[in-house]
Amino acid sequence: MANDGRESADAPQLAKRILLGDPLTSEQVDDQLLPKRMALPIFASDALSSVAYAPQELLMILLVGGMAFLSFTPLVAGAVVVLLVVVVLSYRQLIKAYPSGGGDYEVASKNLGEVPGVIVAAALLVDYVLTVAVSIASGVDNIISAVPELDPWRVELAVGFVVLIVVVNLRGVREASTVFAIPTYLFIGSVVVMVVTGLLRTVFGDAPVASSADYTVQAESLGQAAVILLVLRAFSSGCSALTGVEAVSNGVPAFRMPKIRNAQTTLAMMGSIAALLFAGLTALALIAGVHYAEDPCDLVGFDCSNPQPSLMAQVAAATFGGGSIPFFIIQAATACVLLLAANTAFNGFPLLGAVLARDGYAPKALNTRGDRLVFSNGMIVLGIAAALVLVVFQAKLTTLIQLYIIGVFVSFSLGQIGMVRHWRRVLRGIGEEDPDQVSSVRRSAYTGLVINSIGAALTVLVLLIVTITKFTHGAWMVFFAIPVLAILMMGVKRYYRDVEHEITVDDTTHFGSEGDVAIILVSRLQKPVIKAIDYAIAAKHQKTVALHVALTPEDGVHLQQEWAQHNIPIPLVIVDSPYRTYVQPVEHFIRQYREKHGPSVMTVYLPQYIVGHWWESLLHNRRARRLANQLMLVHGVSITLVPWLLDSSELIYGRRSRPLPGQQRGGRPVSAYSPASPRGRRAQRPAGPPEHEE
Secondary structure, three states: OOOOOOOOOOHHHHHHHHHHOOOOOHHHHHHHOEOHHHHHHHHHHHHHHHHHOHHHHHHHHHHHHOHHHHHHHHHHHHHHHHHHHHHHHHHHHHHHHOOOOOHHHHHHHHHHOHHHHHHHHHHHHHHHHHHHHHHHHHHHHHHHHHOHHHHHHHHHHHHHHHHHHHHHHHOOHHHHHHHHHHHHHHHHHHHHHHHHHHHHHHHOOOOOOOOOOOOEEOOOOOOHHHHHHHHHHHHHHHHHHHOOOOHHHHOHHHEOOOHHHHHHHHHHHHHHHHHHHHHHHHHHHHHHOOOOOOOHHHEEOOOOOOOOOOHHHHHHHHHHOOOOHHHHHHHHHHHHHHHHOHHHHHHHHHHHHHHHHHHOOOOHHHHOOOOOOOOHHHHHHHHHHHHHHHHHOOOOHHHHHOOOOHHHHHHHHHHHHHHHHHHHHHHHOOOOOOHHHHHHHHHHHHHHHHHHHHHHHHHHHHHHHHHHHHHHHOOHHHHHHHHHHHHHHHHHHHHHHHHHHHHOOOOOOOOOOOOEEEEEEOOOOOHHHHHHHHHHHHOOOOEEEEEEEEOOHHHHHHHHHHHHHOOOOOOEEEEEOOOOOOHHHHHHHHHHHHHHHOOOEEEEEEEEEEOOOHHHHHOOOHHHHHHHHHHOOOOOEEEEEEEEEOHHHHHHHOOOOOOOOOOOOOOOOOHHHOOOOHHHHHHOOOOOOOOOOO
16 A cells, blocks of 8 residues: 555554544634534434424323323423423523533533532533433334334344444534434424324314224322322423423534524524424324323233334324335334434533533543544543443333433523523623613613523423422432532542642742763663664763663673673663562662762663554563653653564554664664565655664
8 A cells, every 4th residue: 555655554543534534634623514404403303303202201101190181281282382482592592692612501600600510511411311312212112113023122223323323423513414414304394294194184084093092091090199290290201302402502613603693593493393393293192092101011902012102103103004105204214313313412412521621620531623523532422321321221211211301401490590690690780881782782681581580480390390200210310420420520620620730830940950861771682772772872861871670690791791792882780689670679770879969860761662463562561661650750750662663563554663773874784674675665664753863
C-alpha cells in the first residue's frame, strides 16, 4: 500500500475508517450544523416516538380497575396534551434565555445554585440512559408483535440495536440526521394516514375493531382512594409522551444560524405533531376497543402463552387488516422510529456531558470531539450504560417504563422554577434609559414569567404524582441513582478544584536547578541501550552516566568487560542489589549523588520495546513500566522512554527496526540494513525522532 507521507493504517484503524468515515477537521464543524428539517428527526424522535407507547401505557393502567375505567381515558389524555403544550411553550422561553446548550442544568445552576444544578444534570443523565433503554425495548416489542418468533432473542436484539445506533452516531451529526430522517417522517406520515383512515371509517359507520375488543379484564376491587391513585398513575404513564421535549434546549448549539429561532421553530413543530399523534392514537384505540393488560393472562379469553400485540399493532391491524401492506409499513416505521428515538439521547447526553466537563463536574474526556466532530466519549458511555440497563431488566418495556420520566420531570420542575427566578431578576434589573426598549423587555419578561410560572406549577404537580404512583413500582431506583450520581459529580468538581489550586503558579515557584545529569539504565548491553545512550549524548547533559543494577557480582563483571570491549564513550556505574530489587538501588544512587553534588535534575533514560501483537506486551516492558512508575514519584526526576521497534511493530507502523543510531550518519556499513534488502528499504523510511547531527 502506498505510504503518501503517512504511516499505513493497521487493521483496527482501517475498520474504524470503514465504520466511521474519514476524520473531519476542526474547521468543518460549521458544516455539521443542522437545518430545521434535519434537526426535527434528530432532536424530536424521542418525543414523537413516545406517542407509540404512551397511549398504550395509559390504557394499560386504567384497565387494572376494569373496563369501566376506560371512560377516564379522554380526560387523562386531554390533561397530558395540555401539559405538553405548556411545557413546549415554557421551553421556548428557556431556549431564548439560555441558548448555549446547558438547558435545565444551566438554568438551575445560574438561578438556584450549584446543588440544584447538579441534581438537574444527574436527573437528565439518568433519563437519557433510560430513554435509550425504553426506546429500544419498545422498538423490539413492536418487532416481536409483528414477528413473535423473535421473542426469545429480545435482549440480544436490544443490545445489538444499541451498538448499531452508537456506530451511526459516531459517524457524525449530519450523517446520523440523514439516516434517521426517513424513518421519522415515514412514521409521522403513516400514523397520520392511519388515524385519518380510522376516523373516516368511524364517521362512515365502519369503525375499526381491534383483535382484543372482545376480551374482558379481570379487574381488581378498588376503594375510592385507590381509584384516584389509579387515574393519577395512568396520567403519569401517559406523561411519558413528554419525554424528549428538553432535548432541543440542550441541542441549540447544533442548529444553523439563527440558532434560537430555528430551535424554537423545531420545538414548536415537535410539540404540535406529538400532541396530534397522541390524541389521534388514543381516540382510535378507544374506538377500536383496544384492551392491553400489564399481565396478558388478565385478559379473559387471550392465549397468554403468545406475546401480547402492542397497541400500535392492534390499531394498525384493525384499520388496515393484520396481513396488509399498510400494517407492515406502520409496524416497520414504528419499530424504526422507536429504535431511533434513542438517537435523541445520543445527541443530548454527549452535549450535556461536554457542558458538565467544561464546568468541571465530569471527566474532561467528555469534552473531547472525536474524528467526526462529535463528542464520541459521551456516546460510548451512554451506549454502555443503556446496554447494561437492558440486560439487567431483560429489555422488558413494562418494567423499564416505571423507571422512566422521573428524571425528566425532576429537570422540568427545577428548570421551570429557575426560569421563574430568571425573569424576576430580569424585571428587577430593567433600567429607564430607553422607554421603548424598556417596554419591550418588560413585556417579554412578564410573558416569560407567566408561561414559566404555569409550567413550574404543573411540572411540580406532575412530579409529585409521578413520584407517588411510580415509587413502589421501581421508581425508587431512580431516586437512589440521581443523588448518588450528583454526589459523584460534586466530588469530581472538588477534585478538579483541588488539583487546580495545587498546580497554580505562585511567587514561590523558582526556575533554574543546579546540575543536569542523565542516567541510562542498563540491564544488558543491547541495541536499545545503545540507542538510549546515543539520545542522551545528543541531548548534551552536563553529565551522562550509565547505571547497572547488579543482582550478582558476576553480572557486573561481565557487563564491564563488554563495556570496555565496545568502547562505550560514557562511564558505567554498577550498584549492587543484594535483595534483587531495582528501584531502591537507583533511588539510593540518586540520593547519594545529590548529597555529594547538590540538587541536580536527573533525567532517566529507559529503553522500551514497541511491539505489534497484544500478547507481546505481556512478555516485554514490565520492568521498564514498573521502574518508570516508581521513579516518577522521586522529586526532581524525569523519565525519558526511548522506543525500540521490534520487527512485529510493522503491524502498527508499517516499518521495522531501524539501523543502530549513528550508523548511517557515521558512514559505517549498515550490514543487514542494506538499501537493497527489504529491511534496508524499510529502514530508510522516516523514523520516529530525528537523529542528531554530530
